[in-house]
Amino acid sequence: MPEFRYHPVSKVGMKPGEIVHVGERKIDKIRIRVIDFDSTNFEEKELDSIDQCIEYKNKKTVSWINIDGLHNTGAIAKLGKDFKISPLVLEDIVNTQQSPKIEEFDNYIFIITKMIYFDDKSRDLIFEQFSFIFGENYVLTFQERVGDVFEPVRERIRTSNGRIRKRVADYLAYALIDVLVDNYFLVIDKLNAKVSEMEDDLMNDPTQKTLKQLYFVKRELLKLSRNVRPMREVAGYLHRVENPLIEERNKSFLRDLYDHTIDLNESVDMNRELVSGMIDTYISITGNKMNEIMKVLTIMASIFIPLTFIAGIYGMNFDNMPELHSKWGYFVALGVMAAVGISMVIYFWKKKWL
Amino acid sequence: MPEFRYHPVSKVGMKPGEIVHVGERKIDKIRIRVIDFDSTNFEEKELDSIDQCIEYKNKKTVSWINIDGLHNTGAIAKLGKDFKISPLVLEDIVNTQQSPKIEEFDNYIFIITKMIYFDDKSRDLIFEQFSFIFGENYVLTFQERVGDVFEPVRERIRTSNGRIRKRVADYLAYALIDVLVDNYFLVIDKLNAKVSEMEDDLMNDPTQKTLKQLYFVKRELLKLSRNVRPMREVAGYLHRVENPLIEERNKSFLRDLYDHTIDLNESVDMNRELVSGMIDTYISITGNKMNEIMKVLTIMASIFIPLTFIAGIYGMNFDNMPELHSKWGYFVALGVMAAVGISMVIYFWKKKWL
Amino acid sequence: MPEFRYHPVSKVGMKPGEIVHVGERKIDKIRIRVIDFDSTNFEEKELDSIDQCIEYKNKKTVSWINIDGLHNTGAIAKLGKDFKISPLVLEDIVNTQQSPKIEEFDNYIFIITKMIYFDDKSRDLIFEQFSFIFGENYVLTFQERVGDVFEPVRERIRTSNGRIRKRVADYLAYALIDVLVDNYFLVIDKLNAKVSEMEDDLMNDPTQKTLKQLYFVKRELLKLSRNVRPMREVAGYLHRVENPLIEERNKSFLRDLYDHTIDLNESVDMNRELVSGMIDTYISITGNKMNEIMKVLTIMASIFIPLTFIAGIYGMNFDNMPELHSKWGYFVALGVMAAVGISMVIYFWKKKWL
Amino acid sequence: MPEFRYHPVSKVGMKPGEIVHVGERKIDKIRIRVIDFDSTNFEEKELDSIDQCIEYKNKKTVSWINIDGLHNTGAIAKLGKDFKISPLVLEDIVNTQQSPKIEEFDNYIFIITKMIYFDDKSRDLIFEQFSFIFGENYVLTFQERVGDVFEPVRERIRTSNGRIRKRVADYLAYALIDVLVDNYFLVIDKLNAKVSEMEDDLMNDPTQKTLKQLYFVKRELLKLSRNVRPMREVAGYLHRVENPLIEERNKSFLRDLYDHTIDLNESVDMNRELVSGMIDTYISITGNKMNEIMKVLTIMASIFIPLTFIAGIYGMNFDNMPELHSKWGYFVALGVMAAVGISMVIYFWKKKWL
Amino acid sequence: MPEFRYHPVSKVGMKPGEIVHVGERKIDKIRIRVIDFDSTNFEEKELDSIDQCIEYKNKKTVSWINIDGLHNTGAIAKLGKDFKISPLVLEDIVNTQQSPKIEEFDNYIFIITKMIYFDDKSRDLIFEQFSFIFGENYVLTFQERVGDVFEPVRERIRTSNGRIRKRVADYLAYALIDVLVDNYFLVIDKLNAKVSEMEDDLMNDPTQKTLKQLYFVKRELLKLSRNVRPMREVAGYLHRVENPLIEERNKSFLRDLYDHTIDLNESVDMNRELVSGMIDTYISITGNKMNEIMKVLTIMASIFIPLTFIAGIYGMNFDNMPELHSKWGYFVALGVMAAVGISMVIYFWKKKWL
Secondary structure, X not given: OHHHOOOOHHXXXXXXXXXXXEOOOOXXXXXXXXXXXXXXOEXXXXXXXXXXXXXHOOOOOEEEEEEEOOXXXXXXXXXXXXXOOOHHHHHHHHEOOXXXXXXXXXXXXXXXXXXXXXXXXXXXXXXXXXXXXXXOOEEEEEEOOOOOOOHHHHHHHHHOOOHHHHOOHHHHHHHHHHHHHHHHHHHHHHHHHHHHHHHHHHHHOOOHXXXXXXXXXXHHXXXXXXXHHHHHHXXXXXXHOXXXXXXXXXXXXXXXXXXXXXXXXXXXXXXXXXXXHHHXXXXXXXXXXXXXXXXXXXXXXXXXXXXXXXXXXXXXXXXOOHHHHOOOHHHHHHHHHHHXXXXXXXXXXXXXXX | OHHHOOOOHHHOOOOXXXXXXEOOOOOOOOXXXXXXXXXXXXXXXXXXXXXXXXXXXXXXXXXXXXXXXXXXXXXXXXXXXHOOOOHHHHHHHHEOOXXXXXXXXXXXXXXXXXXXXXXXXXXXXXXXXXXXXXXXXXXXXXXXXXXXXXXXXXXXXXXXXXXXXXXXHHHHHHHHHHHHHHHHHHHHHHXXXXXXXXXXXXXXXXXXXXXXXXXXXXXXXXXXXXXXXXXXXXXXXXXHOOOOOOOHHHHHHXXXXXXHHHHHHHHHXXXXXXXXXXXXHHHHHHHHHHHHHHHHHHHHHHHHHHHHHHHHHOOOOOOOOHHHHOOOHHHHHHHHHHHHXXXXXXXXXXXXXX | OHHHXXXXXXXXXXXXXXXXXXXXXXXXOOEEEEEEEOOOOEEEEXXXXXXXXXXXXXXXXEEEEEEEOOOOHHHHHHHHHHOOOOHHHHHHHXXXXXXXXEEEOOOOEEEEEEEEEEOOOOOOEEEEEEEEEEOOOEXXXXXXXXXXXXXXXXXXXXXXXXXXXXXXXXXXXXXXXXXXXXHHHHHHHHHHHHHHHHHHHHHHOOOHHHHHHHHHHHHHHHHHHHHHHHHHHXXXXXXXXXXXXXXXXXXXXXXXXXXXXXXXXXXXXXXXHHHHXXXXXXXXXXXXXXXXXXXXXXXXXXXXXXXXXXXXXXXXXXXXXXXXXXXXXXXXXXXXHHHHXXXXXXXXXXXXXX | OHHHOXXXXXXXXXXXXXXXXXXXXXXXXXXXXEEEEOOOOEEEEEEOOHHHXXXXXXXXXXXXXXXXXXXXXXXXXXXXXXXXXXXXXXXXXXXXXXXXXXXXXXXXXXXXXXXXXXXXXXXXXXXXXXXXXXXXXXXXEEEOOOOOOOHHHHHHHHHOOOHHHHOOHHHHHHHHHHHHHHHHHHHHHHHHHHHHHHHHHHHHOOOHHXXXXXHHHHHHHXXXXXXXXXXXXXXXXXXXXXXXXXXXXXXXXXXXXXXXXXXXXXXXXXXXXXXXXXXXXXXXXXHHHHHHHHHHHHHHHHHHHHHHHHHHXXXXXXOOOHHHHOOOHHHHHHHHHHHHHXXXXXXXXXXXXX | OHHHOOOOHHHOOOOOOOOOOEOOOOOOOOEEEEEEEOOOOEEEEEEOOHHHHHHHOOOOOEEEEEEEOOOOHHHHHHHHHHOOOOHHHHHHHHEOOOOOEEEEOOOOEEEEEEEEEEOOOOOOEEEEEEEEEXXXXXXXXXXXXOOOOOHHHHHHHHHOOOHHHXXXXXXXXXXXXXXXXXXXXXXXXXXXXXXXXXXXXXXXXXXXXXXHHHHXXXXXXXXXXXXXXXXXXXXXXXXXXXXXXXXXXXXXXXXXXXXXXXXXXHHHHHHHHHHHHHHHHHHHHHHHHXXXXXXXXXXXXXXXXXXXXXXXXXXXXXXXXXXXXXXXXXXXXXXXXXXXXXXXXXHHHHOOOO
16 A cells, blocks of 8 residues: 555655655656647657756747656756756655645646556556646656556647647646546546446345455545545636636636546545445345344254254153153154144244245 | 446547547437427427528527437537537537536536436436527527427427517526426435335335345435536526526526425435435344344254253163163153253243243 | 425426415315404404405505415415415415425515424324415415414414514514424424433333334434424524514514524434434344343353263164263263363353353 | 423413523522622622612622522513613523523623533533623623532632732633633543543443443533534634623633633544444444354354264164174264364364364 | 543633643653754753743844743743743643644744654554744744654754755744654554554454454544644644744745645545444454354254254154164165255255355
C-alpha cells in the first residue's frame, strides 16, 4: 500500500520550498519531449538538456514540454528558475504523494492530478502523479516515468487542423485533463465489471474468497474516491475562475469537464454503496448457510439419538429383563423406534425445517 | 447492469464535441415526428428526412419535433446545425449514459432526463435517456427508441382547447417533464408494492430468496436515487431561473413540479431506509432461527446422551458386574434414567427453553 | 401501508391544476361548518351548500369555514373560485398524499399539515391531511372526515373573551397549528411509552415479538419523521416571513411554535436513535443466548461422549478381552470414566463455562 | 425515563402564554433568596413573599433573585408582571421539559439551561431545568428545587472584591453559566470513568452485564448530547450578539465559555463513538467465544463418534462375526480406534483448531 | 486514557482567568531557553529566572523564548504580565486539556497545538500540549516537559543564513507549526504501518488479538482525529486572516501548511474508514470460520450417528432376533452401514460441504 504514505519521512524539519524528490525512482534518466505548434506550424522533438527549454518560454507558438522522471531535482529547479515557478510549486511537483489540487499564480496556473491505472496482474490500482503548469503559451507537464495516456492528444495535435491547433495553452491543458478524466472512466469500468462479477459470485456461491475480494475492492474504491473527489474541485475551479490565462470561449468545455468529474464521483460513490451492500448481504448469506448446516445436524442428531438410546436399553445385560424374552419384544422395540423416528420427522416437517 | 457503464470506452481520447453514439442501438431507423400547433391550428405528421425540420424553426406556431433513435449521428448533427445547437449538447444527447442535468444557452435551454420503466419480467428498472431542447417556439426531443410515456400530452394537444394550446414552448416542455415525473411515481408505486410484499415475507416466513430480493430492490433504489436526485436540481433550476424563454405565468407550475420532485426524492429515500431496516431485521430473524434450531438440538442431545451412557454401562460385558444379577437392577436402571431425563427437562424448562 | 403511496396513479398525464380527489373516500357527504366571530359577536352554524360560503368572504368578522370530506371536487372547485384560490392549491388540497408545506400567494397563505393519530388497536399511526387557507379575515380548513383535534380551539372561541377573539385570521390559523403540534406530542408520548416498554422487554426477556415490535416502531418513527420534519420548515417560514397577512404582534407566538417543532423533531430523532440502539442490542443479546445454549450442549456432549465410548469398548463381544475377566475390571472402568468426566468438568470450569 | 416526555399532555389545547407547571413537584413551598451587591455593598437574605421582589427591580445595585420551586404559578405570574416578562417566557420557565435556548427581548435576555447530575445510586443522569432572566441590574433564576451548583459563585460574591463585584448583571449571568458548564465536565468525567471501566471489562471478561451497561451508557450519552448541544448555541449566541445588556469587556469571557461548550460537545460525541465501537467489538468477541465453544464441541464429537461406532459394531450379537473369535481381534480393534482418533487429532491440529 | 479528561475537576467554580495548572506535572523545574537572532546576529542561552525575559520584549531582533514545564503558574503569570498577555490566555496555556485553537489579540496571536508521539512501548499515542504566543518580534512557546520536535528548526536558525533568519516572528511561528505538522505525518506513517500489518493478519490468520488491536487503533485514530481536525482550522485561519503580524509574503507558506493539514485529515479519515472496514471483515471471517467448524461437526455426526444406531440395534439382547442367526447377517449389516455412510457422503458432496 505505498499510496498510503502521503508524506516523506525524510522531509520532516526541512525548510519549506526545498525541492526533494519523494516517492519511488521509476526511471533512470529524465526525458524531455517538446511539442511546439500553432495553426500552421508543428514541431516535435526530444531535448537533450533542460537548458534548451528556456527558448520555448517566449515563443509565440504553443509549446508543450513534458518531463518524464522526477528524481533529477536539479534539472527541475533549473526549469523552475527559467520559467519563474515558485519553489513551493516545484516542491509539490517532485513530492509524488500530494492530493490533486489547483493553484493560481500571477503568470501561470498549477495543477496536480493523478493518472490511475488498473494493474491487471495485482488487481490493484496504481496512481502516478501528473502535474501541469500552464502559462500563456506553454504547458509544462511532469510525470513519474515514460508512458502515459496522452498519445491520442499528441496524435490530434500532429494530424488535426482543428480546434486544438488554433487555440492556446489553456485548451491544450484542458485536452490533457479531459483525456485523464476519460481514463478514469476506463478504470471505473473495470471496477464495475469486477463488482458485477462479485455480485454474481455473491448470489450463486459466495466463498471466503468473495469476501476478501469485496474487502479489496472496497479499499481500492476508497483510494480512488480520495483521488477523484479533489478532481471535481479542480475542474469546478477551472470552470468558475476568472483568469486571463483561461479564454472565455473554452468555458463550455470546462463545464463539460466539470460535469464529467461529477459523474465520476457519483459513479465511485455508487460502487462504494453497492460494495457495502454486498458485504452486508454476504454476512446474511453466511448466516443462512449456518442455519442450513445446523438444521441438517439437528435433524440427524434429534432423530437418531433417541433411537440409539432405545437400542442401548435392550443392549444391557441385566439378568432380569422380561422384554428380552418375549417372543415379539424385538419387533415391538423396532416398532417403537419407527414411531419415535416418524414423530420427529413430522415435528421437523411442521417446523418447516425439511 | 448496463446502467452502471456511464462512459463510453470508445470515446477516450476523442476530441470534445465529437458526436458519437454511446449505448445500445435500440431501433433500426430514426423516426421523426412533428406536432405543430397554436391555439387555432394543429398539425401532426411524420417527416421523411431531417432536412424538413428546419422549416419549423422560425414558424410562429409551437413545434414539437421528436426524434426516436440516436445512432444516426449524421442526422442529429444536421439538426443541430440547423437549430444552432452547441456540439457539446449534441454529444450529450447521443451519449445515453449522462446524468440528468439542465443547461442554459443563449437561445435555448437543454435538459437531459431519464424515462424509467419497471420491467415486470426481469424485475429490473430500465432507464432510457430523454433529452429536450426548447427555444422560443420549438421543442426538440430525443429518445432511444419508439414508444414513450407522452401519449397523454399528445392527446391533450390534439383535443384540448386549453392551456397547452395557448402557451408556448416552455409550457410544452413543462408538460412533458410533468408527465415524466408522474411516471416516476408509478415506478415508485411498484417498488412500494414490492417492498410491502417483502415486508410481509419478512414477518411471516423469510427465506434466502427474501434476502436476495431485498438486495436487488436495494440496488434498484440506489440506481433510482441516482437518477431522481438530479431531477430535483433540474426542476429547482427551472423554477428559480430568470430566462426570457420561461414565462412568468408558468412559474407556479414549475414550483409545483419542484415540489413533486422533492416528494419523489423523499419517497425514494424512505424506501431505502425501509429496505435497510428490513435487511437488519432479516439478519436478526436469522439469528433467532438459529437459536431455535440450536435449542432443539441441545435439548435432544442433552437429555439422551447421558441416558445412552447409562445404558452403555450396563451393556458392558465384564464378568463381575453385581448390579446385573440383582433382581431389580434393570428396573432401578430404568428409574435412574427416567430421573436424569426428567431433571434435564426441568432444567431446560426453568431456562425457558421449552 | 397506504401512507406510502404518495401519488395518484390515476393522475398520470392529467393536466396540472385538474382537481382530482386522491385517497380513500372516508365519509359520504361533505359537511360545512362555519364559526364567525369578532371580539363582540359569535356565530356557529352548519351550511347546507357550498354557495353560502361566499358571503363570509368579505365580512369584517373572522370566519372559519371548515370542510369535512374531500371527494366532492365540484364543491371545492366552486369554493376555490369564490375565494380566488389557485387551481394548483385546490389540486393539492384534494390530493391527500402531499407532504406538509407552506405557500404564499398574493391574498392568502396556503398550508398543508397532517393530523396524526395513534390507532391503539392496530398500533399504527394514522395520518390525515389537514389543509389551511387563510386570508385577511377568513380561514378555510379542509379535512378528510368529520372529527378532529380542534375542539379546544372552538371552545376557546365560544367562551373566551381573550386574545383569540380580538385578533384576526392569522392568530386563528396559528392557534390551529399550535393544537395540531401539541397533538403530535401526544403521539410521541405514546410512542415513548411503547419504546420504554420495549426497552424493559429487551433487558428482561427479549423474544422474536420484541424484534418485530422494534421493527414496526422504527417504521412508524420513519413515517412520523417524514411528516414532522416539514412542519419545522412550515413553522420556521411562518416565523420569518414578512407578509401583511401576519401581524407583527403574533411573531412571538410563531417563534414559540417554531421552538416546539424543533423539540418535536429532536424527540423523533432521539427515539429513532434509541430504537436503532435497541435493535443492535437485541442482536447482541441473541448472540449471547446462543452462546449459552451452545455451552450447555458442548458441556453435556463433551463429558458424555467419551464416557459412552469407553462403555462401548467393554460392550464389544470379542472372545479374547482380558479386562472383562479381571475381578475388578468393571470397577476400574467405572473409575476411569469418573476420572475422565471429572477432568472435563474441571476443564470447563477453568474456561469459565460453568 | 421521565426526561423523554418533553411536552405536557395536560397542556394540549391550552391557550398560549398560559402558565402551567409541567413536571414533578419537587418541593413543598417556593423559596426566594436575594443577593444584592455592588462593589461596596453586599446583602443576602431570604424573602417571605414574591411581592417584595419588585423593590429590587430598579435598584442601582445588582440583584440576584433565585426562586426554588416552580409549582406556584401564581407567584411566578406575579413576578413576571412586576418585571414585565412576556407570558410566553413564564410559560417556558414552569414547563420543565424545554430544550436549552436563548431569547432576546427588549429589556432582558432569557436563557433556559439544564443542571445535570450523575445519580450515583441509579447510575442515571438527572436533568433539572434552570432558567435565567437578566436585565440591566437584575438576574432572576428559577430552579425546580432547593440545592444547586452555584455555591462557589455565591461565595465569590460574598468574599471577593474582584471582577464579579465590579461588573453588572451580564457578568453574573456569565459566571452562573460558567459554573454550570464546568459542572457538565464533572458529569462527563464520571461517564468517562465508566467508559474506561467498561473498556477494561470488554477486553478482559465481557458478559451480558457489560452489554447492558454499554446500552445504558449509550442512552445516557444520547440524552446528554441532546442537552449539551443547544448549550453551544446558547453560548455562541451570547458571544456573538450585539446587545446593550452585554458589555463589550465581557466578550472574551463569553468566547471562552463558547470554547468550553465546543469541547464539551466534542467530548460527548467522542464518548458516543467510543461506546458504539465498544458495542461492535462486544459483538465480535461474542462471535469469537462461540467459535471457541464450537471448536471444543466439534473436536470432542468428531473424535469420539467414529470410535463409538467401531465399538458399536463389535458389540453386535450376530452369530457369525469372524473377527470376534480371532485371538488378536480385540487388540486390532483398539489399534484401529487409536489410529482413527490420532488421525482426527492431527487433522484438527493442522486446521489450527487445537 | 488520561487524554479523555478534558477539564480539570478542581477548577469547577473558580473564577475565570485564574491560572491553575491542569494536568500531570511532568518535570521538576521550569526551564527557560532563549534564541535571539536576526539576519546577522545569533544568541542562544538558558535563562535562570523569568524576570530576565522582559528584556527581549522590545528588542529589534526576533526572540524565541521557550518554557518547559507549566506547573510554576507564578512564573507564567509574571511572564504574562510582562508581555501583556490576557489572563484567559494564560489560563488556557497551563490547562493542558484544551483542543487546538487560534485566537487573535491586539498585539499578539495565540495558538494552542498538540505535539503527538507514538509511544512504541505502550503502542498508545501521547499528546503533549504546545502553545505559542507571537507578537511582532517575539515568539513565546510553552510545553509540558523538556524535549520536543523542534531541534531541526533550531539547527536551521543556528546555521542557516536563509529565509528563517531574514524574516520575523510570524515566519518562525510558521516554521514551528510546519515541523509539528510534518511530525503528525510521522505518527500517521506509524499507524499506517500498523494498519497494513493488521490487514495482513486479517487476511491470513485473524485472531482475537487482531480484533483487540483493531479496536485500539480505531480508538487512537479517534483521538488523533479529534486533535488534527482543529489544526486544519488553525492553519486555515492563519492563511486567510488579515493581520499586520502576518506578512503578506508568508501567505504562500501558510497556504502550503493549510494544504498539509487537509491531507493530514484525509489521511486520518481514510485510515478510520479502512479500520472500520477491517472490523466488518473480521466479523465476516469469524462467521465463515464458524461455518467451517460447523460443517465438520455436522458431517461427522450425520454420518456416524445413524451407523451407530444400526450397530445399536444388533447389539440388543432380545431372544428372538432372526437376523442375528442368519449366516450373512453380519455382512449384510456392514453393507447397509456402508451404503448409508456413502449416501451421506454423496449428499454432503452435492451440497458442496466437502
